[in-house]
Amino acid sequence: MSFFINNEFKKIKSKYELHTPKQLISDAGIKLLQFELDDVTGGFTVTNNRCSTIVINSSWDKNYLNFVILHEYAHIRLHDGASTPFYRHTGTDINIPKMEREANELAMKLLIGMQDKDEIMLLTKYQITDYLGISEKLSEFITS
Template sequence: MDDIVIKLIKRHKTNCPFTIARGMGIQVRFHDLGTNTRGVYYRKLRRRFIVIHNQLSQEWQRFVCAHELGHDRLHRGVSRFFLEEHSFFNPGKFETQANRFAVKLLLANNEIQSEETTQQFCSRHGIPEEMHKFY
C-alpha cells in the first residue's frame, strides 16, 4: 500500500485526492447520498466514478475522495454490493484498507512534530477525528 501511495504522489506531484482522481480520469461528482452513505466508487462502461455526499464538510469530502481512490487502487473488480448480497465475505476488511490508504495518502510527506500527539498531527492535516485510529 505504501508503494502505491508513493507512486501516485510522484506521478501526480500532489497528495490531493481530487487532483489525483482528475489526473487518473476518474470523474468526481457530488450528490445527496442520504444519511448513511458518505461516498461511493463504481465503474460503468469502462469509466470510473467517485460520488461524494454533497452535505459533508470539506474535511470529510477530501477524506472520502481519498478513501474511494483507495478502492480504485486496491480493490479493482470488487463490488461491495456484490459481496454483501452474494457471498459470506465481510466487506469491512476492504473498508478498513481504504481508510488506511486515505490516511497514508493525506499524511504523505508530512512528519509528526516533537511533542505532538497522533491526534493533533492527524487533525492538523484534516483527517476527521473518527479516522485517526487508522494512522
C-alpha cells in the first residue's frame, strides 16, 4: 500500500468511527441515493459546489454495494472530485487505472477496518473476500 493511501486511511480513522459504509458517508456529510442502473454500473459520484452524492445500483447485492459505497467515498477523499467519465471525455484517461486502483485499495482497507479484527486476522485474502461477500478478484487490493 502506498503512503498516500495509508495516510488517508489514518486521517479517516482518526476523524470517523468505522462502523458501516452508510454510517461513514453520513458522518462525512455525503448523501446516498439508490437507483436501478445498468448491469455493469455499481455506482458513481456527483460532486457540485463541494457537496457530494453517491449513487448506487439498487439491484446489486448489499454486500457488494458496501464496497461500492466505500470505493466512491475513496474517490471523493483521494481525487478531489475528479471522475473517470471526466478523464474519458477529455481524452486524458491515462489516469483512470491509477485512480481506480487507489480507490479500490482505500475502499478495501476501510471495509476491512469495519470488521471484527479477531476474525479477519485469521483469514487469507481469498477468505476475506468471501467473508465480505465480494468478488475474489478484489483480493488483490487487500494490503497489510
